[in-house]
Amino acid sequence: MFEYAPAPESRAIVDIKPSYGLFINGEWVEPLGEGREKTVNPASEEVLAEIAVASEADVDRAVQAARKAFTGWSAMPGSERAKYIFRIARIIQERARELAVLESLDNGKPIRESRDVDLPLVAAHFFYYAGWADKLSYAGFGPSPQPLGVAGQIIPWNFPLLMLAWKIAPALACGNTVVLKPAETTPLTALAFAEICRQADLPPGVVNIVTGAGETGGALVRHPDVDKVAFTGSTEVGRLIARSVAGSRKKVTLELGGKAANIVFEDAALDQAVEGIVNGIFFNQGHVCCAGSRLLVQESVADELLEALKRRLSTLRLGDPLDKNTDIGAINSAAQLAKIRELSEAGEAEGAERWSPACPIPDKGFWFPPTIFTGVAQSHRIAREEIFGPVLSVLTFRTPAEAIEKANNTPYGLSAGVWTEKGSLMLWMASRLRAGVVWSNTFNKFDPTSPFGGYKESGYGREGGRHGLEAYLAL
Template identity: 80%
Template sequence: MMSAFEYAPAPQSASVVDVAPSYGLFIDGEFRESADGKVFKTVSPSTEEVLSEVAQAGSEDVQAAVKAARRAFEKWSALPGAERAKYLFRIARIVQERSRELAVLETLDNGKPIRETRDADLPLVAAHFFYYAGWADKLGHAGYGPDPKPLGVAAQVIPWNFPLLMLAWKIAPALATGNTVVLKPAETTPLSALFFADICRQAGLPRGVVNIITGDGPVGAELVAHEDVNKVAFTGSTAVGKEIARTVAGTRKKLTLELGGKGANIVFDDAPIDQTVEGVVNGIFFNQGQVCCAGSRLLVQESVADELLESLKRRLGTLRVGDPLDKNTDIGAINSAEQLARITALAEAGEAEGADRWSPACELPSSGYWFAPTLFTGVSQAHRIAREEIFGPVLSVLTFRTPDEAVAKANNTPYGLSAGIWTEKGSRILKMASKLRAGVVWSNTFNKFDPTSPFGGYKESGFGREGGRHGLEAYLDV
């Protein structure tokens, strides 16, 4: 007999989105083939099925996109802020109207659960456009001088973990401040950016204000190095970020980098266990751990470590891994075979170095790229899994005795993007937050985002801020 709470699939139909068999580059308000006719395929990580064929940009296409953005800049930057705001508001409303379609598309192309794209990604995408639309006619009151000017053409290169949200983080403030854009999405997740190009046309955005070119890493490198680009914004790996910094050094280009992380989630003995466990799970298993600010290091006060781990393991046993289009799924597919290989290698290194590995019993699908939620105990700060960014659903657990020890261990990393503090004492939260070298510190929560709040890192996690009033500065000549 079926119990009241027995699992039943709740699949979201993929038919709500119409994926074309092929897509071109979006340059000067039109889709076109690449100059040399080259293409590449984008696949669904959960099934390994080909979703579409996408144009591979080359040097000629990069030149054409930057030229289109430069031509459009003169008129776009001359528009009153209130007029630019109308386009941003229009884009935000269309994103909301097409949110179901976009959520399904993002899940198909990225592999993340539909619950996350539907309930987190898409609402935040629209919120960013609404927020920066509000700033467009108030730039003189943002704290960057009475009449700040746009920079010109912005080259923006975004990653595959939050394809549409990272697009919104980059494009919304750029357009609000009067800049024009050439954006390159990640090679494995180009579809939502190309759908956004169609939204720009639907919103009546002037030709050339937003241009989207698809392709591999060398395309992004050529775009960043282009002599007629005034601003470079990159989100991605620290290694690529360093290469971009070397490329831009010595030029007049303005640069912001949002790179990797190895966030510490710090749990004190007075933290509410059940609430903390939910925050830890959200901190590392949201988007399969493929989050630069993921709480991938759990620092637990010794006296509550056993109790917390017991509760955490019990909770991990309830996580559902599988079809990302199922509304019940908690953990979807890893984005690519390459990323899965890296996660696997680092997890094996953790075992080889003596840490204790544990995963709940779960059956992984036979096709696609999958990795079971995993935690390691007996981890020391010397272990690779405690030092290197895994970018997957893998949690390293360490312990501490005093607040000073927690701070020392949390800061013992080349990264500095995020941290979490779990305690009932407000004074302890404030004291700890002032000592942690992290761009974002969450208290009794994790992975909470808002367009009004600046986001960014210290050290090898990059520099500059995105979001909030602070996010305007990167696109203004101040």
């Protein structure tokens, strides 16, 4: 077996300030309150920077700046707005290496994922929606769709810069202005994006970035001058937001949790399926709302597949996220690690069998080894609750009908994967799976042209593609 020498990416390309304010009306401003939080590197627990906590008054300042900027931005011809968005896309490409290192430092994901997956998709989303800015009347939403106004956007910590792109790019293309709140544990790439907006000469107030935790987000959602709320995060917080805006005129999109089924039939190419299973649940340490956290495998090939899967997991490398050889990085926070541990212990207590490869865990930081549970019943918490970590629950089935019943037996409905060589079976499954995205013989494939979103407790609304414009237009 090959031994890999360390291949660390240099931190020198990143300039992290000791302290950050709020980005309002094109300027860095100090918060009105005294609140400050620290953002840490989850791989080492090293403090990276101090971050301002925006108060309700700070959020109000940001919303007022966005409202003022809306008049000029929405009146600008789409072709002119597109120039700014194209410019942002090009600057992201130019600064991609810096942004990838910053993302891995603040989030804990392996550098090869932030470099090869996140950053290319971030730039691609801005390029894609820049192309829509002067074609909105041809998008199928009426001859003259209008922007909504001020969009309040709240993004999670698992894909900080990519979720920013998913939200800001279509909002700007449609003529809206934005107040965005990044997750409190991963604010650094959003704050770097504020500098990119200045570098692109984006008019002041078109994009505003306020940092803080749940109270800051709550103030943004409740603000009477916010016309649109976009949230990606937990189902619990999504429920609170839905209640908060109920009865108001605000337009809302929610992209929430998931408990996706990755379904492998006996005729599937098993080696290919193993790679898809690994990508489906261990990519980004399982911090993926559409992660394939439930493996449904046909009984006749279950033993063979599990043997191959365990063999493959034994080759994964856990460690320094900035090492280009690393497959599994750090868990994003101590709180998330505690949740993963609690649910894993519940799985053992309920009778499932736990397995992890021999895997040295670093002394400092937040780490959890890739883990498989077999002997899982539908009633087990690990089969029902979103773990949001590198933990796979394995169940078996005999017939396609049983696979559908088990796959749909969840309060979530975000994604699913089906592995089979039969096209007719694939289509039969896809038409019956209650999931917003169904992948065929692959998993976790994303493209800016393709819509993404869920059913049931996975939220409502779509992001990406032509469909992603609808959430930011008054139809």
